[in-house]
Amino acid sequence: MKQLQTLSTLAWRNLWRNYRRTLIMTSAIALGVWAMIFMTAMLRGMMADMITQGVNNLPGHIQLHHPEYRADPSIVNRFAPPGDELLEQLNQADIKSWSARVRVPAVIASERASRGVNLIGVDPAEPLPLDGNLLKDGRSLETESDRGLIMGAKLAERLETRLGKRVVLMSQDPDNNVVDRGFRVVGIFESELSATEENQVYAGRATLQKMLRMDQKISELVILTEEQRLLQPTVERLAQSAPHLEVLPWYELDRFLGTSVETFDGFSMVFIVVIFLALSFGLVNTLVMAIFERTREIGLMQALGMTPASICVQILLEAMMLLLIGLLVGNALVLLSLHSIKDGLDISGVAEGMALMGAGSVLKPALHTLDVIRANGVVLVLGIVACALPAWQASRLDPITTMNHT
Amino acid sequence: MTSILCQQLCKTFEQGGSLIKGLDHVDLSIEPGEFVCLSGPSGSGKTTLLNALGGLDTPDQGEITIGDQRIDQLSKKQLAHLRLQKIGFVFQAFNLVPVLSARENVEFVMQLQGIDKAERRQRSDTILAEVGLAGLEQRRPAQLSGGQQQRVAVARAIVSNPVLVLADEPTANLDSNSASQLMDLFQQLNQKRGITFVIATHDQRVMSYCRRLIRMQDGRIVSDETQPGKIALQSEGVAPQEQAL
Known part of the structure; x- marks a missing residue:
């Protein structure tokens, strides 16, 4: 312990011998760590945004359908509302809320234009009556028997219609008989995604069931869960309770989103490793130079009775101190920079492209403790591992040769 | 007290494709408390012998015994322990740790030995005063003159009460006044503490201080003489603390 104290003192003072080099290396480590954590936080924020948007648009973390519905989302593939067994599962703690909906393809026509849309029948008392969209003008649906219709602003523009029109x-x-019905536009919504604004219209569930002559049957059961990503146990449980239905989590319903999130997970690790590799060259070079400059001194210490292991420990302590200072500054920079954009970073300049990926125009960073630990751990542990070779080589130096070193 | 015994020491180096005999069947016995000079021209083998005695180099052949311990067969770690506990070194180029103060340089060996802080402080201050560096404890090597640095090196070599101090050309980088004062100090320490000194040198002034003069050439001992040796200043009544290098 006493020797460790001596070695620490020596390591600390040696570190500041060439303070310019130490400052440059510390800055490089700090910037590297900042880049690792900051970029990961931004990516996580973007992923969380994409998942939230995706869950709002699908909607739900989990959906239950007739097994043929996804291939043919027509009224033919409908099913009865949940029975007792499924209802019991839907009341479990891991399920936040659920709603039963009608969703069929339809044609909407104003006096000037017509378009194909997704006609969604909802009960406004149940969650996500407008998915994740915001009502811009007019009113919400009041009951499931409401006779009004809510459409997106872009669709209203395309149809050249407006609030109050039929x-x-x-x-x-x-x-397979054609059915039709007139609706008055009672509300206009806005969406982060323009495709949603153009393609979706909302009406009362009971009104649509009556219009489409489907009795009490529904097209989909939408479930919001407490957990966003670890859904497999819930999916399996629901599938057991409703064997005649297809139960799918959001990442299977929206494959693009699911794959994107998985890719981002892997990418963040690759990002951390690539930055570390760039850092490690500088780190090892710094240490090798420091050892080279002190070759004679290392020989002296061996001559005075310092063991090869102590030499190795002293150099590793030096590397560890360098890394810790860099990590400390880097983490402080992360906190400062994330604090400065805590309300989100406006990326409206590239929002079109981001919208294609399902993200909004304001990017909010999401700092996960695990990511911070992972980035710090990678730099500290791999940094020390990278320095182990020069430290070991220094400990193997021959004292006579090194003391003749000039 | 510990005696040193070398038997049939051989060490060969390869230089420029040819083999050079650093030590050629050297037999040597040094009694405890002796003040010995190894002299000879460059390449005569005096530094090689000094390195072998200090466990810094291993002979190709032969035995070295310090006290009752064979050191030519020890591992690197055991040799490091031996140097730490029993041997003090003074080198030509002062060789202090530049990031440590004079006191910390002296304390360094004691820290490696695990001696507690209070005792380290007391012993280092005492020894620095003994070599005439009282008041300069906080200075780093770069803030000391060559003579003062060499005194710090001497203090470091003797602070852990070694049985043997090996000095390789200790006066080579000093002016004549500082060299004389350093040799006076060595002699006093030898007389006062009974430490065995083996000094490699080709400086005639240094040789004049030694009571035993071993001359080497081509890796062999060519003469081993006993001489009266210069009388240390202390014996003339001058305390070392009063001398300034």
Whole structure:
């Protein structure tokens, strides 16, 4: 312990012998760590945003459908509302809320234009009545029997219609007969995604069930869970309770989003390792230079009775101190920079591109403790491992040769 | 007290494709408390012998015994321990740790030995005063003159009460006044503490201080003489603390 104290003193003073080199290396480590953690926080924020948007647009973390519904999302592939067994599962603690909805393809026509849309029947008392969209003008649906219709601002523009006007919705009933009905536009919504604004319209569930002659049946069961990513146990449990239905989590319903999130997870680790590799060259070079400059001194210490192991420990302590200072400054920089954009970073300049990936125009960083530990751990542990070779080589130096070194 | 015994020591180096005999069947016995000079021209083998005695180099052949311990067969770690506990070194180029103060340089060996702080402080201050460096304890090597640095090196060599001090050309980088004062100090320490000194030198002034003069050439001992040796200043009544290098 006493020897460790001596070695620490020596390591600390040696570190500041060439303070310019130490400052440059410390800055490089700090910047590297900052880049690792800051970029990971931004990526995590973007992923969280994409997941939230995705879950709002799907909507839900988990959906239950007729097994054929995804291939043919028509009224034919409908199913009965949840029975007792499924209801019991839907009341478990890991499920935040759920809603039963009708979703069929339809044609909407104003007096000037017509378009194909997704007609969604919701109960406004249940969660996500407008998915993740915001009501811009007018009112929400009041009951599931409400006779009004809510459409996106872009769709209203395309149809050249507006709040208070009447539109006609046309679809098919279970017997493939064309059914239609007039609706008054009672609300206009805005969405982060322009495709949603153009393609989705919302009406009362009971009103649509009556129009489409589907009795009490529904097209989908939308579930919001407490956990966002670890959904497999919940999915399996629900599938056991509803064997006749297809139960899918969001990352399978939206493969692009699921794959993107997985890719980002891997990418963040690759990012950390690449930055570390760049750092490690500088770190090892710094240490090798420091050892080279002190070759004679290392020989002296051996001559005075310092063991090779102590030489090795002293050099590793030096590397560790350099790394710790860099980590400390780097983490402080991360906190400062994240604090400065705590309300989000406006990326509206590239928002079109981001919207394609399902992210919004304001990027909020998400700092995960595990990411901070991982970045710090990678730099500290791999940094010391990278320095082990020069430290070991220094401990193997021959005292006579080194003391003749000039 | 510990005696040193070397038997049939051989050490060969390769230089420029040819083999050079650093030590050629050297037999040597040094009694405790002796003040010995190894002299000879460059390449005569005096530094090689000094390194072998200090466990810094291993002979190709032969035995070295310090006290009752064979040191030519020890591992690197055991040799490091031996140097730490029993041997003090003074080198030509002062060889202090530049980031440590004079006191810390002296304390360094004691720190490696695990001696507690209070005792380290007391012993280092005493020894620095003994070599005439009282008041300069906090200075770093760069703030000391060559003579003062060599005194710090001497203090470091003797502070842990070694049985043997090996000095390789200790006066080579000193002016004549500082060299004389250093040799006076060596002699006093030898007389006062009974430490065995083996000094490698080709400086005639240094040789004049030694009571035993061993001359080497081509790795062999060519003469081993006993002489009266210069009388240390202390014996003339001058305390070392009063001398300034």
